[in-house]
Amino acid sequence: MSLKMNPQAEYSYIPAITAYSGGVRSADESEIVHATLKTPVPWAKGFDAISDLLASFELERSALCGVELRCEKPHSFDGFDAFNNAYENKLAQWGLIVEEENPIARTNVAPAHLGPNQTEMHAFSFVRPSKCTEPSFVVAGAGDLIDQSLLVPESIVRVGEKSKAAWIARISQVMDEMEIRMKTLGVSWDDASTVDVYCAADWMPYVEESILARMGQSGLRGLHWYYSRPPIEGLTFEMDLRGVAQEIWV
Numbered sequence: 001m002s003l004k005m006n007p008q009a010e011y012s013y014i015p016a017i018t019a020y021s022g023g024v025r026s027a028d029e030s031e032i033v034h035a036t037l038k039t040p041v042p043w044a045k046g047f048d049a050i051s052d053l054l055a056s057f058e059l060e061r062s063a064l065c066g067v068e069l070r071c072e073k074p075h076s077f078d079g080f081d082a083f084n085n086a087y088e089n090k091l092a093q094w095g096l097i098v099e100e101e102n103p104i105a106r107t108n109v110a111p112a113h114l115g116p117n118q119t120e121m122h123a124f125s126f127v128r129p130s131k132c133t134e135p136s137f138v139v140a141g142a143g144d145l146i147d148q149s150l151l152v153p154e155s156i157v158r159v160g161e162k163s164k165a166a167w168i169a170r171i172s173q174v175m176d177e178m179e180i181r182m183k184t185l186g187v188s189w190d191d192a193s194t195v196d197v198y199c200a201a202d203w204m205p206y207v208e209e210s211i212l213a214r215m216g217q218s219g220l221r222g223l224h225w226y227y228s229r230p231p232i233e234g235l236t237f238e239m240d241l242r243g244v245a246q247e248i249w250v
Helices: 043-056 077-093 166-186 204-221
Strands: 011-013 023-026 030-042 064-070 103-112 122-128 136-145 194-199 224-226 239-241 244-250
Touching: 011 043, 023 030, 023 103, 023 166, 023 204, 030 064, 030 136, 043 064, 043 077, 043 122, 103 194, 103 239, 136 166, 166 204, 166 239, 194 204
Parallel strands: 030 244, 064 103, 103 136, 194 224
Antiparallel strands: 011 023, 023 136, 030 122, 064 122, 136 239, 194 239
16 A cells, blocks of 8 residues: 545545545644534535535635445445445546545445435545644545455455354454554554444454454544444445544534
């Protein structure tokens, strides 16, 4: 993995697939702010809320660096591609695609309880000027795929298996991806302010061995669990994380 500076905004990103980047980190004298919508709205309309908030801070649309979505149910692989095409078109309309790469980090999961009737905007992140000297970053969501860029059924880790070995394998695969992306961003578990887990099955028996043992002292700050499924059928476990100094509700 490599880190590239976004020429349109004050952050760097990890190039990944056309639907999203692997993560973002603020540039010097900038910080990333995480904003959660009090009332989720349809995802396309959510960009209006983003535009309004950025304008209130006198920021350009290019300041957007992360998006979090909630979908009705997990997509088929083809359905996921179809949604991504619509989503990418929206980013292109905003002029956010950089040299045919998507710099925006993203998480898109399906709540297993009281889910939406359509894909909704849940939260987003943006970069703004700041004197903050601490690392500021967002790592995009990653599910239990052997290769995050290979969106095919054969890439799913131990698909359908329920044994301890299968659980350890899928969680370890996701943890590996989180750590690779953090290393690329130049940060570590100790820099994370929020670590999110998305799973609608019983993953708790494996949390100490597979997650907390690797997080070290940062694990004392806890994990934020969403009773949700990854966005593609067959996936079971997903994570993302961020390190920001400010969280706001809009």
